[in-house]
Amino acid sequence: MAGGIPGREARRRALVFPLPFQGHIDPMMHLAGALHARGLAVTVLHTRFNALRPARHPEFRFVEVPDGVPADVAAAGRIIDVILAMNAAMEASPAGVRAALASAMLAGGEEEQEAERRPRGAAACLFIDGNLLAVQRVAAALGLPTLVLRTGSAACLRCFLAYPMLHEKGFLPPQESNLYTPVPELPPLRVKDLFFSPVSNHEKVREVLARITETVRNSSGVVINTSEALEAAEMEQLRGELAGDGLPLLLAAGPLHKLSSRSAGSSLLDQDRSCIAWLDTRPPGSVLYASFGSLAAMDPGEFLEVAWGLADSGHPFLWVVRPKLVRGCDSVQLPDGFEDAVKGRGMVIRWAPQQEVLAHRAVGGFWTHGGWNSTLEGVGEGVPMICRPDAVDQMMNARYVQDVWGVGFELEGELERGRIRDAVRRLMEGEEGAEMRERAKVLRRKVADCLESSGSSQIAMDKLVSYILSL
Numbered sequence: 001m002a003g004g005i006p007g008r009e010a011r012r013r014a015l016v017f018p019l020p021f022q023g024h025i026d027p028m029m030h031l032a033g034a035l036h037a038r039g040l041a042v043t044v045l046h047t048r049f050n051a052l053r054p055a056r057h058p059e060f061r062f063v064e065v066p067d068g069v070p071a072d073v074a075a076a077g078r079i080i081d082v083i084l085a086m087n088a089a090m091e092a093s094p095a096g097v098r099a100a101l102a103s104a105m106l107a108g109g110e111e112e113q114e115a116e117r118r119p120r121g122a123a124a125c126l127f128i129d130g131n132l133l134a135v136q137r138v139a140a141a142l143g144l145p146t147l148v149l150r151t152g153s154a155a156c157l158r159c160f161l162a163y164p165m166l167h168e169k170g171f172l173p174p175q176e177s178n179l180y181t182p183v184p185e186l187p188p189l190r191v192k193d194l195f196f197s198p199v200s201n202h203e204k205v206r207e208v209l210a211r212i213t214e215t216v217r218n219s220s221g222v223v224i225n226t227s228e229a230l231e232a233a234e235m236e237q238l239r240g241e242l243a244g245d246g247l248p249l250l251l252a253a254g255p256l257h258k259l260s261s262r263s264a265g266s267s268l269l270d271q272d273r274s275c276i277a278w279l280d281t282r283p284p285g286s287v288l289y290a291s292f293g294s295l296a297a298m299d300p301g302e303f304l305e306v307a308w309g310l311a312d313s314g315h316p317f318l319w320v321v322r323p324k325l326v327r328g329c330d331s332v333q334l335p336d337g338f339e340d341a342v343k344g345r346g347m348v349i350r351w352a353p354q355q356e357v358l359a360h361r362a363v364g365g366f367w368t369h370g371g372w373n374s375t376l377e378g379v380g381e382g383v384p385m386i387c388r389p390d391a392v393d394q395m396m397n398a399r400y401v402q403d404v405w406g407v408g409f410e411l412e413g414e415l416e417r418g419r420i421r422d423a424v425r426r427l428m429e430g431e432e433g434a435e436m437r438e439r440a441k442v443l444r445r446k447v448a449d450c451l452e453s454s455g456s457s458q459i460a461m462d463k464l465v466s467y468i469l470s471l
């Protein structure tokens, strides 16, 4: 990690405002940590919905922003509905956001301001999630520049920007008949790998993506949580595609969790650390870690198949069964007889310290839904993966894991215990799994090189900090 930048400028303040979902909060808080490590002061804006816990981050200031998410939308917790409701509420009555932003811009603290001899209002810029167009509009009216943190891949942002073209050319909406048609403009993706499914609500998707595109194009810069080691070509293409917008910055500065570690602090669920002691007792590379992120869900029948597939694989496993993993169930029950069947070999927990688990020497494979953070975390530790994508960008992430990096494979089709057993064995045993593991180790080293002091991600962070200090 680079050291802090000394001097008066080092106390400039950055504001950060994550979208309040785990997969968006984590990278923003990692970015905040990385900026703080380089000498910047940070204020975190957060909503009451999925509120952060300020006491866990004494190094940051916190300001709450009224989110206006109706109680029923908050209770259902569907990300697309929360994004649309939050933007609509903030656009209908921007006064609350304006007051919160104005207060955050001023929240430098007397001591700091005296040290800097700066007037109140020392915030240099605001980092926002790409889904927060309504916040960007208020910031613009206050004269505060915004930078966008993209919490997905560069390939994913290319897809978002290409949305109108994908419609014009008839790739979207997807039909059952064209799911395996390649999209030549976005190799190696096929229609099936785009962030839609035949059951998506296309009007909502259209609105959300149009907003992200506008937020990106209106921003002073975009930081993508990716690495040149993973997506050099995609970054290059994006630079070409966004060149006309005159963006001063388009940076691959990830994986951000490797630049700062704040996962426990920003976790919305309490992490069960007992699994680390359990992993300590297992031989190196023996355990499959299975986790499907913070939002993916399955039907009760699929859940049974996953349980028995893991049991039948014969391999040790650590499985995260979080509340609401099974559709329609707030608290999930394991099937009768399961615990006896896997005694001493399987551990089930509600929520894991995932980055620590993946870094543990006992973990030899990762069954993931393929959220971008999970993908980066698996890649960052050189752990080969089984991908079972559920929604949004997870299908394209699986394509990269399997066909671009060769560090895992997608488990397609019906979730059935025999197919799951075979997939686990394919990853954990035999030649093919060993090859994926070898490639995963090579990729980990390439990603780690980008994080060295002269590596591309550190250079990107240097550019970012210099830019902030120039504002």
Ligand code: UDP
Pocket: 022, 023, 024, 026, 263, 267, 291, 292, 293, 294, 295, 296, 320, 350, 351, 352, 353, 354, 355, 370, 371, 372, 373, 374, 375, 377
């Ligand atoms: N995560 C965790 N503990 C768990 C499962 C997930 O801390 O038991 C974290 C994981 O490390 C990742 C985030 O939750 O940073 C999930 O983000 P991702 O983009 O992978 O998926 P999403 O939840 O957005 O679908």
